[in-house]
Amino acid sequence: MYTSDxxxxxxxxxxELKGFWPWVPVKGTSMEIGNELLGVTEWMPATVPGGVHYDLYRAGWIENPYQDMNSLQCEWVENRWWVYRTCFEWKDIYPQTDTVATELICQGLDYEALIYWNGQYLGEHIGMYEPAVFDITEQLQQSECVELLIVLKHPPDEMGQIGKTSATFTQKSRFNYKWDFSTRLINIGIWDDIVLKSYQHCSLQDIQVKTDLNEQHQGVIQIGGEIQPHGKSKGKKSTLVQVAIFDPAGNAVVQLEQSFIKNESTFTMQSLIDSPQLWYPNGYGDQPLYKVKITLLQHNTICDVYTCRVGIRQLEYVSNEGSPTDALPYTVKINGRKIYIRGANITPLDHLYGNVTAHRYEWLIHLAKEANMNMLRIWGGGIIEKSILYELCDMHGIMIWQEFIQSSSGIDNTPSQRPEFLDLLQRNAISALKRRRNHTSLTIWSGGNELMSAPNIPSTYDDHNLALLQQLVQQYDPQRMFLPTSASGPVQYITHEKGVSHDVHGHWKYEGNPQHYVLYGEADHLFHSEFGVDGLSHVRSLHKFLSQSYRQPTSMEDSLVWRHHGEWWDTYSRDIELFGSLDTLESFVDCSQWIQAEGLRFILDSNRSRQFNNSGSLVWQLNEPWPNVTCTNLIDYYNEAKMAYYWVKEAYAPFRASIDYRSLHYVIGETVEFPLRVVSNHASREFTINMQLLDSKGQMLQHHSIVGTTNIDHVITPTIFCCEIPQTADQLFYIRLQSVCGDQSIADNMYPFSTRQQSIYAPTLDQANVDLAVEAHHDWTHSSLSGYHHTSFWKREYTVTNQGNTVALHIYPYESTDRFWMTASEGYFTLFPGESKQIVVTCCDQAAELFPADRSILYTAKDDKNEQTSQPEIAFASFQQHAIRSDIERSLNM
Structure with a gap:
């Protein structure tokens, strides 16, 4: 966002990077014999930004820490000190002759660092999120040849998921210390950029750009900041601040300026823009961004330039419909319109977050946008993300819920009151507020994750720690709402009890059949900021980090390796209960992903059926930072989109028709009512819904059509689909909703039910006569899409036809070369005999893996993407084709 020449x-x-025992880099030589202390490694090539583990792997010091249980063999790394070194002639890279001052700015030191410039100690820095800034003006005058050393002490002994929040004393990302979706692999390194910045006699500091709408519907852009003097200033100097604002097409629409007679001052300017192009979240409108350019001049000489891109929008928070008087305002309004929150939580993209490339960030936001999401919660146990994530969210309409770096710990969850921690928290919070507040996508600040003053009782603004953060948000970013914690209560977890749930978390498991449907179908919470259902990763992903001997269905109780990759998220007994025997890894993956998708779909449809009494849902979680056998994520570590991703995408669609139900199995002959629910982003659009009852051969057993009109703010329930439960050959029956809204055909919503009382879905595992025909249309198109600067996309359309004589369940495309990431317009859809569906597939080149089997790849790669010359290869498979997919995996030598 900030640019400067x-x-x-x-x-x-x-x-270069080298490892030492603690304190050895400071001492240098032995006190007793005077010899140089050589260290525990030799100097090796290093990546900046990056992380120590990546460089150790490249140099052969460690094995792939993501494979099997190898991370246990890497825990020695956190007990050493690590020294980064670079040497350069500074005038060769930094030739400015009008400089009066220069700073060394380390934007992301992880975690505690000593900094040396040509052997001279500049200082010590503690903390990941506040830049370490050193004035090196005098040092540059002493020598043109520079040796910069950054000594990173071993990481602090902080707590993982289990511990005492009240004893927290750092602002280090805690998921590194072991969480339910990660291992203990504590990142250490330079995780963000290091820059030299030169100044003339003055510079721009602490720029804040606010946008709003006034009563005349004019766009309001307010700009404030400080002018900071540098060097020795003599007498009065004429200083001028110029502001130019450009519309999304690049046309200048505003020119402002303000003069000063003294060197140090604050300034505030405001501009009104007639007929502004307004910024909306994804699914509600476009995201036009205006460019703001601030130029600081002294005696007509440009001293500094700041540029950013902002959206014009009015941001408000209002109470939910029917909200208790003591509830916080959980409904977000943009430009006067209520926005129903459809989103997810994100974790850091990798354990080694310093090594995450721009390409990976762009693909993550592409996935979120394609899944109809409009908000991401950046979780307090992770990190305050790099600027690129917020910039992408600005461009693509993904609102941000940003938490400060605090999280629950299980033993106690009380926010830390330790004076040294509060001081560190305040400094890091101020830095984050100043650096992120100019992003239009930023919508909510939160004090942290699951902070509680007592069991099941979230902390409030009365807590001293959270009161401090509330005051800082009010001081530095008063436009945004600050929530004390997530969930914000008054009870922490979802419950059957009525009238006590405002913003709640939970649960994270499928609650069973029919318990799952009773709990979520009858809940009355106002907001659901974290919940999930677990499911296995894709087979291809499992092959990448599990050795051959661990690639068979098992439970966490029976496999230490599986337990190491997701102990909490064992679905084996759950899936056996629903499907019966699971003999292959492929069938286990399919069944586990099905129940994850089913469980999430029902929660989302139930929450959305109460719009805007319920203001939204944030699924836990979109991604994961290391490869789990099973987890609550929608996309596994290797960016394979799970079945749940596609069913969440459909549940978040702008138009959604769903049925309400309380069980997955029923008794033959009983009459059951399935209420139909319709919700839409759009007002007064006519829709038609065909409700069908079918058997596995595609025979229509019952049919009903209804025509209605959408309501922009409320769900409508136009009818009840009343069915007599049929007797079928395989004890399965299906309810399908086929919808048309306006002139747009909507993805089918299909519900498989059973009349079995045990192993209700066991018949789906029979090797059915499924015969899919796939026809590719046209050639691949390859181009860049707006808003993505590091990623180009491949697109192609396919027609998939079920040529067999029985239903083809959960058909999905996959990219068979494993050199491209892939999404599709629909995935895990069902076709009855003779039916066809057109699918658009989108691919992009994969980013290089951090730990490939061939280490030499890491030294020959030219950028963050593999060299790709071929095109994607797409195939389709269905749930019943386990044997075929096993052959596919073997053909890939997985």
């Missing part, structure tokens, strides 16, 4: 990134330099 007076900044130079030192990431472009050649860096």
């Amino acid at each position: 007076r900044e130079y990134s030192l990431s472009q330099m050649t860096w």
Whole structure:
């Protein structure tokens, strides 16, 4: 967001890394015999930004920490000190002759660092999120040849998921210390950029850009900041601040300026824009961004330039419909319109978050946008993300819920009151507020994750820790709402009890049949900011980090390796109960992913059926930072979209028709009522819904059509589909909703039910006569899409036809070369005999894996993507084709 021709990134330099025992880099030589202390490794090539583990793997010091239980063999890394070194001639890279001051700015030191410039100690820095800034003006005058050393002490002994929040003393990302979706692999390194920045006699500091709408519907852009003097200033100097604002097409629409007679001052300017192009969240409108350019001049010489892109929008928070008087305002309004929150929580993209490329960030936001999401919660046990994530969310309409770095710990969850922690929290919070507040996508601040003053009682603004953060948000970013914690109560977890749930968390498991449907179908919470259902990763992903001997169905109780990759999320007994015997890894994966998708779909439809009494849902979780056998994520570590991803995408669609039910199995001959629910982003659009009752051969057993009109703010229930439960050959029956809204055909919503009382879905595992025909249309198109600067996309359309004589369940495409990431317009859809569906597939080149089997790849790669010359290869498979898919996996030598 900030740009300047007076900044130079030192990431472009050649860096080296070396490991030492603690304190050895400071001492250097033995006190007793005077010899140089050589360290525990030799110097090795290093990546900046990056992380120590990645460089150790490249140099052969550790094995792939994501494979099997190898991470246990890497825990020695966190007990050493690590030294980064680079050498350069500074005038060769930084030739400005009008500089009066220069700073070294380390934007992401993880975690505690000592910094040396040509052997001179500049200082110590503690904390990941507040930049370490050093004035090196005098040092540059002493020598043109520079040796920069950054000594990283071993990480602090912080707590993982289980511990005492009240004893927290750092602002280090805690998921690294072991969480339910990660292992203990504590990142250490330079995780964000290091720059040299030069100044003339003054510079711009603490810029804040606010946008709003006034009563005349004019766009309001308010700009404030400070002018900071540098060097020795003599007498009065004429200083001028110029502001230019450009519309999304690049046309200048505003020119402002303000003069100063003294060097140091604050300034505020405001501009009104007639007929502004308004910014809306994804699914509610476009995301036009205006460019704001601030130029600081002294005697007609440009001293500094700040540019950013902002959306014009009015941001409000209102109470939910029927909300208790003591509830917080959980409904977000943008430009006067209520926005129903459809989103997910995200974890850091990788254990080694310093090594995450722009390409990976772009694919994550592409996945979120394609899944009809409009908000991401950046969870308090992770990190305050790099600027690229917020920029992408600005461009694509993904609102951000940003938590400060605090989280629950199980033993106690009380926010830390330790004076040294509060001081560190305050400094890091101020830095985050100043650096992220100009992003239009930023919508909510939160004090942290699951902070509680007592069991099941979320902490409030009365807590001293959270009161401090509330005051900081009010001071530095008063436009945004600050929530004390997530969930914000008054009870922490979802419950059957009525009238006590405002913002709640939970649960994270499928609650069983029919318990799952009773709990979520009858809940009355106002907001659901975290919940999930677990499911296995894709087979291809499992093959990448599990050795051959661990690739068979098992439970966490019986396999230490599986337990190491997701102990909490064992679905084996759950899936056996619903499907019976699971003989192959492929069938286990399919069944586990099905129940994850089914469980999430019902929760989302139930929450959305109460719009805007319920203001939204944030699924736990979109991604994961390391490869789990099973987890609550929608996309596994290797960016394979699970079945749940596609069913969540459909549940979040702008138009959605669903049925309400309380069980997956029924008794033959009983009459059951299935209420129909219709919700839409759009007002007064006519829709038609065909409700069908079918058997596995596609025979229509019952049919009913209804025509209605959408309501923009409320769900409508136009009818009840009343069915007599049929007797079928395989004891399965299906209810399908086929919808048309306006002139747009909507993805079918299909519900498989059973009349069995045990192993209700066992008949689906029979090797059915499924015969899919796939026809590709046209050639691949390859192009860049707006808003993505590091990623280009491949697109192609396919027609899939069920040529067999029975239903083809959960058909999905996959990219068979494993060199491309892939999404599709629909996935895990069902076709009855003779039916066809057109699917658009979108692919992009994969980013290089952090830990490929061939280490030499890491040294020959030219950028963050594999060299790709071929095109994607797409195939389709259905749930019943386990044997075929086993052959596919073997053909890939997995």
